[in-house]
Amino acid sequence: MPAPAPALVVEAGTGAGRRERILDAAEACFIRGGFHRTTMQDIARAAAMSAPNIYRYFASKEDLVLSLADREVRRADEQIAALEDGGNVKDALIYIIRHHFIEITAEKAVLHVEMWAEMTCNPVLGAMHQDLQQRSAAWFVAALARLATVEGFDARALYETIDPLMKGIVVNRALVRGYDPEPAFARLVSLIDERLTGIP
Amino acid sequence: MPAPAPALVVEAGTGAGRRERILDAAEACFIRGGFHRTTMQDIARAAAMSAPNIYRYFASKEDLVLSLADREVRRADEQIAALEDGGNVKDALIYIIRHHFIEITAEKAVLHVEMWAEMTCNPVLGAMHQDLQQRSAAWFVAALARLATVEGFDARALYETIDPLMKGIVVNRALVRGYDPEPAFARLVSLIDERLTGIP
The missing domain is CATH 1.10.357 (Tetracycline Repressor; domain 2)
Known part of the structure; x- marks a missing residue:
């Protein structure tokens, strides 16, 4: 049985919950691929969110590192x-x-x-x-x-x-x-x- | 009085002398600009040699680092x-x-x-x-x-x-x-x- 689409769960979360989810995704991407090779698109994919949605919370990869x-x-x-x-x-x-x-x-x-x-x-x-x-x-x-x-x-x-x-x-x-x-x-x-x- | 053009001196040097000169130039470029941002063209310029001439001695930036x-x-x-x-x-x-x-x-x-x-x-x-x-x-x-x-x-x-x-x-x-x-x-x-x- 396929797992339910995580995007729905995430998009339904609170602002704080989404922020945490994006941070988790960013951390996993940076560890897996390095800071330079990771794109905001990679992070969006890992967080099962759209890239524009990510930018509502974090302005840049640098902003993600600071957070x-x-x-x-x-x-x-x-x-x-x-x-x-x-x-x-x-x-x-x-x-x-x-x-x-x-x-x-x-x-x-x-x-x-x-x-x-x-x-x-x-x-x-x-x-x-x-x-x-x-x-x-x-x-x-x-x-x-x-x-x-x-x-x-x-x-x-x-x-x-x-x-x-x-x-x-x-x-x-x-x-x-x-x-x-x-x-x-x-x-x-x-x-x-x-x-x-x-x-x- | 202007200094004599270093290119002439270098190009006239021996193979071993040129190799050393390229290594000195590469080291200076790497320290000044970092490994990633330095190009073979930068190193050629710093060594006062042509880029094709540099490639006669070193195949790549990696080769320069090893040397x-x-x-x-x-x-x-x-x-x-x-x-x-x-x-x-x-x-x-x-x-x-x-x-x-x-x-x-x-x-x-x-x-x-x-x-x-x-x-x-x-x-x-x-x-x-x-x-x-x-x-x-x-x-x-x-x-x-x-x-x-x-x-x-x-x-x-x-x-x-x-x-x-x-x-x-x-x-x-x-x-x-x-x-x-x-x-x-x-x-x-x-x-x-x-x-x-x-x-x-």
């Missing part, structure tokens, strides 16, 4: 807030590292590297990255400072080591066939624990 | 051999890290990120990266093992931390305006020294 980043940040913030409210700062730290840098697929890592390349020559996406980077740095530094038990701990210095390390793990995930990020994650956590406690 | 990587490896090998012959393994290690990951310009870092993105979807460049990665890993692991003074040192584990860390420093150099790689370099060297000696 996807916003959504990711909002979701991470909710998850962090839930963990931190329970006093689990360490769990929140581990969650963020695993979720954003370790548990991503190789295809998503490829998209990250492509978007980094794009950000270097697209001022709007570059500005988005600067903003995300600053927010991320502020959160990591505060979390690390709360977790430290050793005298004279330098949260900023530790963040500035783990930040490029996490990015490099994403590069390897994208580039090195069969790269397993788990040992890199274990070494990263050991390094963090060492610096937080002063115990090698 | 540039070969040249970089050959130059690094010579520098390393000179340092290692003098018994300066630590100097060779520091040289390689500084030269490839720290002393590059922001523009060259941008080209690295663009090439990583390219390697994920171009099998020839991807294979080149796998090969370089393996050679680089073998050299780093051997150098670290020679330098260690602590019992039970794991050279592979240390390499697998510093490799993504160095790549992430390049990502930050490309993406973060005004990023200073020197503090990151100092922390990287401290981490290496700590692991080699077992002294925090």
